[in-house]
Amino acid sequence: MAEVTGFESELKTLLRTGKVVFGSKKTIKMVKTGKVKMVIIASTLRQDLKDDILAYAKISNIPVYQYNGSAYELGTLCGKPFMISTIGVIDPGESRLLEEIKEGAQ
Numbered sequence: 001m002a003e004v005t006g007f008e009s010e011l012k013t014l015l016r017t018g019k020v021v022f023g024s025k026k027t028i029k030m031v032k033t034g035k036v037k038m039v040i041i042a043s044t045l046r047q048d049l050k051d052d053i054l055a056y057a058k059i060s061n062i063p064v065y066q067y068n069g070s071a072y073e074l075g076t077l078c079g080k081p082f083m084i085s086t087i088g089v090i091d092p093g094e095s096r097l098l099e100e101i102k103e104g105a106q
Contacts, residue, residue: 006100013093018092018094
């Protein structure tokens with residue numbers, strides 16, 4: 001439970017101090033061009049889109065965090081009144097989320 005709370009806290013810091021894009025189309029475009037530093041995907045993301053994001057992220061060496069909640073839960077966590085299936089992180093701001101994801105991958 002503490003890990004989820006840490007993620008939620010870092011995500012809120014990221015949204016407040018960093019720069020992100022919402023949505024799979026924008027995120028895939030940004031991953032293809034290497035303009036994002038990391039990607040967050042919801043557990044309910046369609047499998048074909050998830051496969052595309054994971055493939056392009058692997059080619060571009062971009063870390064991907066798979067959020068255990070639904071797109072609705074991720075949207076609520078971001079303070080948005082709609083579902084968010086993917087978040088592309090352009091600038092992490094003061095958030096340590098990117099470092100934590102990279103450390104967890106090693």
